[in-house]
Amino acid sequence: MIRSMIRLGVILALFAGLACAGLAVVYSITGPVIAQQQQKDLEAALKAIFPDSDGFSDITPELAGPDPKITIRNGYVMKKGGSTIGAAVKAIGPSYSAGAVVLTGIGTDGKVVRAVILELNDTPGLGANAANPNYFVDKPNKITFMGQFAGKSLGDPFTAKGDVQAITASTITTQSIAAIVKASGAAAKAYLDTTGGAK
Amino acid sequence: MSRRLSVFLQGLVIENPLAVIMIGLCSALAVTTSVANGIGMSLAMTFVIVASELIISLFRKLIPESIRMPIFIIVIAAFTTMVDLVMKAYFPELSKAMGVFIPLIVVNCIIMGRVEAFASKEGPLDSTLDALGMGLGYTWVLVGMAVVREILGNGTLLGFPIMPESYQPILFFVLPPGGFLVFALFISLNQILKKKWLESPLGCPDPEGGK
Structure with a gap:
């Protein structure tokens, strides 16, 4: 019983770990672009209010x-x-x-x-x-x-x-x-x- | 007709996820107020279902029966988050318009349903075809509903005014009750198509494929 629970836990952790790794890769690529985009949006909006x-x-x-x-x-x-x-x-x-x-x-x-x-x-x-x-x-x-x-x-x-x-x-x-x-x-x-x- | 082709075609009309299986409806009714949203949602959802069905089908023998649900959710959530990040980075306008519905793809019953009913039992090629069929079936109903609702309810198509100046938009169609009405019309349209399809040579009952 305990052994099967540990086995299931380990399998679940493995899947979660793989998913994390995938997300980390995508995030490291898109993260700077998103930050840049938000900064650009903010500057444009501020400029629109106070030209x-x-x-x-x-x-x-x-x-x-x-x-x-x-x-x-x-x-x-x-x-x-x-x-x-x-x-x-x-x-x-x-x-x-x-x-x-x-x-x-x-x-x-x-x-x-x-x-x-x-x-x-x-x-x-x-x-x-x-x-x-x-x-x-x-x-x-x-x-x-x-x-x-x-x-x-x-x-x-x-x-x-x-x-x-x-x-x-x-x-x-x-x-x-x-x-x-x-x-x-x-x-x-x-x-x-x-x-x-x-x- | 080959079995593979029939797996792919199932999702388009005969087992259309929206009009026949009737799952994943709340986001479908919510985003179809404009065509651009409908297209964005369909593409995002099609990508997530294809990627999730493929991955889960590849790993299906390694996923223990008792914890399959959490694993499905992890896989679907990972792909949805990727779509969300990519859209935020490269299509910020679309991402803003879609708002909360992209993260909600995680709990879209169509993906969960197909992963559970199909991808966890069948091979990767069949699963990908099933996912593509379901994705396209979702797409045509969603975009169709959005076209009707945007033209009647807002007088525009993809944001461009196409109705004459004097046209007073019927707000009813962008509100939830209008969504239900248009959805009902698409269910009946799909029923007509289904009947025609089953009578045509394409719809010949296939002993293996037509489940």
């Missing part, structure tokens, strides 16, 4: 989010010619299907510069329209769902169908994204206030 910036530095450990459901992943302070022009915060929060990742840029005046969705798995045609550049919540002015956050003051309530225009039939997505933007904004503003934007 004037000429550099950024990581301030992740100094940030604290006000909402326990929304996790602050990373934060960056954006520089231009040595002076701070704002901060960008990447945060993940619950949305309709899975977690949504949003990058929010806050200017030194405490207003949202721009917010961009990095990851969203909500229903195509509904919630996914939050990230669709051709879906306008304000059709005459061609303002996209994320576009409406630009210039918004952090003191606003950020409620769906209130001061945030909702995506048709997707109030949950609307509210979730708005909450992530608000929480990220608050974290970034707290940082900018304590450092006086002079760091």
Whole structure:
């Protein structure tokens, strides 16, 4: 009985070991490419929010989010010619299907510069329209769902169908994204206030 | 008809994993909201099933009966993780669109079912053919459903608008109930094909292959 259990255990360990070896090989090839890809995505996203910036530095450990459901992943302070022009915060929060990742840029005046969705798995045609550049919540002015956050003051309530225009039939997505933007904004503003934007 | 060919053809219509065996449905209904997702999911799933059936068939005599399930899961999970990593590295856009469904291939019942019912008993060549047949059977139903749902529900095909400007997308089709409806239509389509197939010379009952 014991012997057969040991035999089965050893066989299982052998299979697991082989699988590990295979995965290690694939990971060692793809790992650097994935890291590079993520770095490129991040730089492109930061550049899209602060086109004037000429550099950024990581301030992740100094940030604290006000909402326990929304996790602050990373934060960056954006520089231009040595002076701070704002901060960008990447945060993940619950949305309709899975977690949504949003990058929010806050200017030194405490207003949202721009917010961009990095990851969203909500229903195509509904919630996914939050990230669709051709879906306008304000059709005459061609303002996209994320576009409406630009210039918004952090003191606003950020409620769906209130001061945030909702995506048709997707109030949950609307509210979730708005909450992530608000929480990220608050974290970034707290940082900018304590450092006086002079760091 | 040769036995090998019939092993391969089984999965396409007669034993289509989605429309006849009806397993692996939840991810199928979830990803068919757009054609690009459908194609990505089908390719990933076909790769994993072919690789897993081949490996398990090669090692089938070394796998003790009592611990076959954990070993199957290890093999399937290893291949799925490889697909996930490769997609993240070289097709980041597709990987983002597929989200959680790639890791979920691990628990896709089609792969587990075919590994258990076929690859653990048959030789490597037959197992590969079975896996290819099942993979293609999965692919045509998945991509077909995605085409119908994306055109009707979003007015686009592969992201390009193809319906006239005035067309108001029927959101129903991208929502789960629409998915069930379209799936039901594909089950009936497959039944018609199956009937035609069995009447044609291709479908002659084969004493060895037609299980």
